[in-house]
Amino acid sequence: MINTLSRMMRTGILTERVPQIPKVEVPIGEIQKQISKLLGRALCIRHVDAGSCNGCELEIQALNNPYYNIEGIGIKFVASPRHADLLLVTGPVSVNMEEALKRTFDAIPDPKLVIAIGDCGACGGIFGKSYASRGAVADLIPVDHYVRGCPPTPSSILQAIVQTLQITVA
Numbered sequence: 662m663i664n665t666l667s668r669m670m671r672t673g674i675l676t677e678r679v680p681q682i683p684k685v686e687v688p689i690g691e692i693q694k695q696i697s698k699l700l701g702r703a704l705c706i707r708h709v710d711a712g713s714c715n716g717c718e719l720e721i722q723a724l725n726n727p728y729y730n731i732e733g734i735g736i737k738f739v740a741s742p743r744h745a746d747l748l749l750v751t752g753p754v755s756v757n758m759e760e761a762l763k764r765t766f767d768a769i770p771d772p773k774l775v776i777a778i779g780d781c782g783a784c785g786g787i788f789g790k791s792y793a794s795r796g797a798v799a800d801l802i803p804v805d806h807y808v809r810g811c812p813p814t815p816s817s818i819l820q821a822i823v824q825t826l827q828i829t830v831a
Contacts, residue, residue, distance in 0.1 A: 695826045696735045703735045704826070707745035707769065711762050711798065712788075713752025716812035717779040721749065723815040731819065742768035747822070750802075751778045753788040754795040766802045774825050776806045778818060783807040 696704045710718060724731045725738070739745050742765045754762055766775070777798040780786045785796035798804055805828070808821040 705739045708749045711752045711758045712755030717751040747774040750798045753781045753785045780811045
């Protein structure tokens with residue numbers, strides 16, 4: 662035990678420094694104006710997990726915490742696709758979720774927006790196409806925007822939502 666402690670004292674700390682993530686400031690007033698210009702009300706999002714590892718779901722849930730507070734800026738998650746304006750899809754589309762994803766997409770009223778979250782949603786990720794996976798979300802339904810990362814940060818997801826709205830309004 663003494664040998665281990667003395668070695669620790671001689672060696673010191675060997676961990677790397679925490680990488681500094683650039684802080685993206687999204688003006689809240691601008692987001693609210695974009696949402697009201699497009700919809701005239703709150704932006705309603707339906708989230709579908711098409712077969713992910715739940716890493717992206719954790720980041721999406723972080724959008725609801727007090728730091729990001731997306732409900733305070735007029736964005737809310739809904740349980741029914743009939744009430745949704747935007748569809749967030751995470752993960753590669755598994756064979757078992759293919760029909761459910763198509764039905765959810767068809768149930769969303771027009772104009773509908775789709776954002777594929779994470780590397781798996783964008784290109785199939787490490788799963789690609791196989792006997793259990795249909796691959797990327799865009800292989801099954803039209804996608805308006807992609808958010809890269811494994812998993813992407815909550816600020817990049819929020820930024821993608823804003824960019825999708827800007828493209829649609831313009």
